[in-house]
Amino acid sequence: MSCESARPLPKSGTRHEGMTPAIPDMTDSELVQLAKSGEVAAFEALTIRHEQRVYSLALRMLRQPQDAEDATQQTFLSALEHLAGFRGDASFSTWLLGIATHAALKIIRKRQGLDVVSLDEATEPSETFDNIPHPEYIADWSQSPAELAHQNEVRGLLDAALAQLDEKHRLVFLLRDVEGLSVKETAQALGLSEANTKVRLLRARLQLREQLTRSLGDPQRRLERGHLHV
Amino acid sequence: MKCAELLAVLNEYVDGTVDPGLCAEFEKHMAGCNPCQVVVDNIRQTITLYKEGQAYELPVSFRERLHATLRERWKQTHPHGPPAVG
Numbered sequence: 001m002s003c004e005s006a007r008p009l010p011k012s013g014t015r016h017e018g019m020t021p022a023i024p025d026m027t028d029s030e031l032v033q034l035a036k037s038g039e040v041a042a043f044e045a046l047t048i049r050h051e052q053r054v055y056s057l058a059l060r061m062l063r064q065p066q067d068a069e070d071a072t073q074q075t076f077l078s079a080l081e082h083l084a085g086f087r088g089d090a091s092f093s094t095w096l097l098g099i100a101t102h103a104a105l106k107i108i109r110k111r112q113g114l115d116v117v118s119l120d121e122a123t124e125p126s127e128t129f130d131n132i133p134h135p136e137y138i139a140d141w142s143q144s145p146a147e148l149a150h151q152n153e154v155r156g157l158l159d160a161a162l163a164q165l166d167e168k169h170r171l172v173f174l175l176r177d178v179e180g181l182s183v184k185e186t187a188q189a190l191g192l193s194e195a196n197t198k199v200r201l202l203r204a205r206l207q208l209r210e211q212l213t214r215s216l217g218d219p220q221r222r223l224e225r226g227h228l229h230v
Numbered sequence: 231m232k233c234a235e236l237l238a239v240l241n242e243y244v245d246g247t248v249d250p251g252l253c254a255e256f257e258k259h260m261a262g263c264n265p266c267q268v269v270v271d272n273i274r275q276t277i278t279l280y281k282e283g284q285a286y287e288l289p290v291s292f293r294e295r296l297h298a299t300l301r302e303r304w305k306q307t308h309p310h311g312p313p314a315v316g
Contacts, residue, residue, distance in 0.1 A: 003253035040304045047300060051293070056285040069292045076300055081307065129238045135269045145278040158283055177277045202241050209272045212279070217272075223265045 028092040035083055043083070047076055050093060053179075054100045060174050061104040063163060071103040078103070090185065097179055101171070101189040108167065127199040137210060139217030148216065161211040165204055172197055173204035231259045233266055244273055 023031065023045050031049075034042035054075050059068035078099050079086075086095055141148075148154045162170055175186040176197075187197040236256060242248035243256050260267045288296070 052285045055288045059286050138265045138268050145275050149282040178280050209276045
């Protein structure tokens with residue numbers, strides 16, 4: 001990507017044009033309006049459309065299928081009960097992922113015996129760009145992400161690398177890079193400052209890069225650090 | 231710009247939100263620093279790989295339970311709403 005073409009990643013959720021589209025063809029916004037008017041089929045369509053994404057996020061956050069089910073169910077129950085209050089400032093999916101994050105954090109805090117929901121910065125010092133670990137293993141990957149994405153052993157590798165991240169780094173990476181929330185939305189969902197979110201994101205990206213490159217990098221194309229990274 | 235200084239703007243560069251002045255400096259450095267080029271490529275590949283990763287399927291029994299629970303809750307909160315479809 002050149003500087004000239006630099007731009008934020010596009011958001012999902014394009015609107016369809018049409019007179020009165022059938023429920024499966026409706027946008028999320030249209031389904032939300034219909035559900036708000038009392039149409040259960042619209043809410044069911046929203047559930048079907050987003051349940052896999054919510055469950056996947058919960059499972060990656062919590063790493064326990066039973067906990068992921070609890071968080072998923074809590075997310076949709078909460079969405080059902082608070083739908084009238086959804087104003088559409090953010091997309092429905094962003095709103096839903098915020099609820100899912102809240103539900104998952106509640107479970108995480110319960111595990112830790114704490115009665116707070118956010119990753120409270122008051123109890124954890126803000127991270128800075130100082131002491132960020134520098135890249136160690138540097139090599140071009142032997143295959144492209146498109147070639148790697150559907151290999152079962154690679155999926156295991158991705159899950160293992162993610163599991164090794166500190167929870168506070170993993171959650172930021174999942175929301176920002178896997179789910180595509182903005183830094184601001186990620187910060188809001190986790191109750192963090194944007195500055196802290198950015199540092200955690202960088203740490204997560206660098207650590208995942210390091211681990212994946214040790215497995216996916218081509219040893220023949222490994223670069224020795226011929227200069228000081230200072 | 232030195233290699234270490236790249237780290238502070240790496241997120242913004244990868245996300246395409248970096249200030250244009252810093253972006254030009256970043257790219258000038260990378261043009262002469264192969265390791266940094268590869269690290270940036272690796273990070274983009276890492277993000278792409280996770281983003282394109284497959285979602286997890288809901289267990290069938292849980293999915294049925296979830297939908298039944300939601301229908302029940304809907305009935306409780308919308309006692310006079312339109313009848314359920316399907």
